Amino acid sequence: MIQFHETAYGKKFFDYQLPTLIKEIGRLADAVEELSKHAKYDNARKAEIRKRQAEGIERAKKAGKFQGHGAAKIDDFEDFEYYYRLLEKHDITKLEVAEKLNISRPTLDKLLKQRKVEEVIASTEKSDGRE
Incomplete structure (x- = not known):
């Protein structure tokens, strides 16, 4: 105590x-x-x-x-390639692209990841001569 x-x-x-x-x-x-x-x-x-x-x-x-509504796909956005090129050149931010495409930032990140995967697959097929 x-x-x-x-x-x-x-x-x-x-x-x-x-x-x-x-x-x-x-x-x-x-x-x-x-x-x-x-x-x-x-x-x-x-x-x-x-x-x-x-x-x-x-x-x-x-x-x-x-x-x-299903998952967003790159093909759903006709201006995606244009904005993708601007992003590569650092002429625009991800937030601005998301606003222009009327999607959220996380959705844009998924689309960008999808685009990079497609580039890798395309470059692999090109180097293997499967074009």
């Missing part, structure tokens, strides 16, 4: 400050409990929304109405 020495400060602490701290800790515990209740409710609500959404998508798929 911790022993406290009797000092003027120690008496003041135990007589005045400790009860106040205990009350504040109780209030904090109540606040944490209330937040926990809200979080549980919010998580349950989100789970119910996800469940209903999944059920709706499943019904739409069975009815043949839900197909999604």
Whole structure:
């Protein structure tokens, strides 16, 4: 057990400050409990929304109405090659290209990666004489 020495400060602490701290800790515990209740409710609500959404998508798929938009392809953008060349020359930023093509930066990064793979495949076929 911790022993406290009797000092003027120690008496003041135990007589005045400790009860106040205990009350504040109780209030904090109540606040944490209330937040926990809200979080549980919010998580349950989100789970119910996800469940209903999944059920709706499943019904739409069975009815043949839900197909999604699929992954973006280089061929979907007629100006891609033009902007690709500008990017190679550092005349334009990736953000600007994404805005011009009306896509997100991560989508642009996927398309650029796809383009580089195509270049490697083309150069490999060229060096192998499979042109």
